Amino acid sequence: MIRFENVTKRYADGTTAVDDLSFEVAEGELVTLVGPSGCGKTTTMKMVNRLIEPTSGRIVLDGEDIAAVDPVKLRRRIGYVIQQVGLFPHKTVLENTATVPALLGWQRKKARDRAAELLDLVGLDPSVYGDRYPDQLSGGQRQRVGVARALAADPPVLLMDEPFGAVDPVVRERLQSEFLRLQSQVRKTVLLVTHDIEEAVRLGDRIAVYGAGRIEQFDTPASVLGAPATPYVADFVGADRGLKRLSVTPIEPGDLEQPPVVHLDDPLAKAAARLSADGARWAVVLDDADRLHGWIPADAAEEPGKEGKEAAGGTVRDHARRMEAWLPVGSSLKQAFSTMLQHDAGWIAVLDDDRFLGVLTPARLHEALRRSIDADAGGIARAEVELQTVADV
Numbered sequence: 187m188i189r190f191e192n193v194t195k196r197y198a199d200g201t202t203a204v205d206d207l208s209f210e211v212a213e214g215e216l217v218t219l220v221g222p223s224g225c226g227k228t229t230t231m232k233m234v235n236r237l238i239e240p241t242s243g244r245i246v247l248d249g250e251d252i253a254a255v256d257p258v259k260l261r262r263r264i265g266y267v268i269q270q271v272g273l274f275p276h277k278t279v280l281e282n283t284a285t286v287p288a289l290l291g292w293q294r295k296k297a298r299d300r301a302a303e304l305l306d307l308v309g310l311d312p313s314v315y316g317d318r319y320p321d322q323l324s325g326g327q328r329q330r331v332g333v334a335r336a337l338a339a340d341p342p343v344l345l346m347d348e349p350f351g352a353v354d355p356v357v358r359e360r361l362q363s364e365f366l367r368l369q370s371q372v373r374k375t376v377l378l379v380t381h382d383i384e385e386a387v388r389l390g391d392r393i394a395v396y397g398a399g400r401i402e403q404f405d406t407p408a409s410v411l412g413a414p415a416t417p418y419v420a421d422f423v424g425a426d427r428g429l430k431r432l433s434v435t436p437i438e439p440g441d442l443e444q445p446p447v448v449h450l451d452d453p454l455a456k457a458a459a460r461l462s463a464d465g466a467r468w469a470v471v472l473d474d475a476d477r478l479h480g481w482i483p484a485d486a487a488e489e490p491g492k493e494g495k496e497a498a499g500g501t502v503r504d505h506a507r508r509m510e511a512w513l514p515v516g517s518s519l520k521q522a523f524s525t526m527l528q529h530d531a532g533w534i535a536v537l538d539d540d541r542f543l544g545v546l547t548p549a550r551l552h553e554a555l556r557r558s559i560d561a562d563a564g565g566i567a568r569a570e571v572e573l574q575t576v577a578d579v
């Protein structure tokens with residue numbers, strides 16, 4: 187979709203900002219350009235919409251050399267979001283959002299309807315915010331308007347230069363999540379510049395890690411974090427890349443532990459037998475459609491035995507506790523860790539749609555992380571990794 191072929195940019199004062207760059211961004215892919223200040227990210231991006239012309243090499247967009255396309259026509263196919271947003275202060279939010287459709291000559295009503303639709307999509311109710319002026323919005327809201335405006339004419343390509351750079355970390359994380367949700371719906375081809383490796387990892391399908399004017403590694407977040415191509419990349423992604431990796435490593439069924447499982451209508455005696463056979467302190471409780479209900483502690487299940495009561499009359503249902511800490515399979519290990527903390531839970535259930543697959547404990551989470559790092563380093567599947575534990579050494 188976007189292809190850089192041996193592109194070099196040398197400024198008039200002799201600075202080589204981009205040096206013989208070649209890479210490709212597939213249709214619907216989100217590529218983050220990350221690197222320290224002054225390494226050539228913005229120059230790379232601005233060459234795509236011809237705000238800057240390359241000194242040599244060419245950039246091909248959808249099979250067409252952009253040097254041959256009229257810059258104004260080219261920019262209509264490319265949405266552009268920048269950190270300073272650049273909203274018109276004297277225009278309302280709705281008018282700002284409708285800017286490009288209006289320039290394209292859309293009828294006023296159609297342009298305004300489209301703008302309202304886009305504001306809705308970025309989480310701003312047009313009936314509340316549409317008539318406000320930019321200075322009546324928070325920084326995060328202004329940033330959302332910037333994204334809505336860039337998407338209004340439905341361009342296939344989106345260039346984003348530090349789009350979430352001007353807001354505080356909490357708002358930034360929220361905007362990132364919202365943007366990921368939006369991107370999963372609109373599937374634009376996106377080039378996003380950031381100097382923040384966390385943001386690059388979180389948002390990118392692939393990441394281009396820049397050194398001075400050159401890409402040092404162009405790969406998936408998991409590979410960049412797990413197997414940095416050069417000492418420079420290793421240094422840039424940081425010593426805590428194991429932690430960053432939590433957010434890009436999905437929970438796989440093979441990571442899960444299988445605790446005893448009982449059903450709501452099982453007699454307590456049966457549950458107690460099951461628990462003691464496994465020597466387990468708790469069992470997962472499913473309903474009769476095998477959906478997760480919760481859990482039951484061993485002491486509750488064993489009570490009838492201890493007090494010599496008949497098990498009849500007592501079922502698991504009477505003692506089962508609800509379990510709120512669960513996640514769909516494929517969620518990240520980071521989400522798993524944060525769900526454990528949020529619910530103060532020693533384990534979380536993992537589901538495939540409604541089907542219970544098993545549980546993730548802190549020990550299993552740690553194992554999954556180590557497996558995924560070793561798998562990348564060795565170029566093998568995660569399930570094939572043999573973990574060596576302290577006890578083995």
Ligand SMILES: Nc1ncnc2c1ncn2[C@@H]1O[C@H](COP(=O)(O)OP(=O)(O)OP(=O)(O)O)[C@@H](O)[C@H]1O
Pocket residue numbers: 197198199201202203221222223224225226227228229230381
């Ligand atoms: N108009 C210009 N004339 C001369 N040199 C320039 C010009 N614009 C940028 N540069 C230089 O080119 C290099 C790359 O700049 P660029 O803006 O692409 O970097 P960047 O990676 O986006 O940096 P930042 O994260 O600070 O925005 C820098 O050394 C910069 O000083």
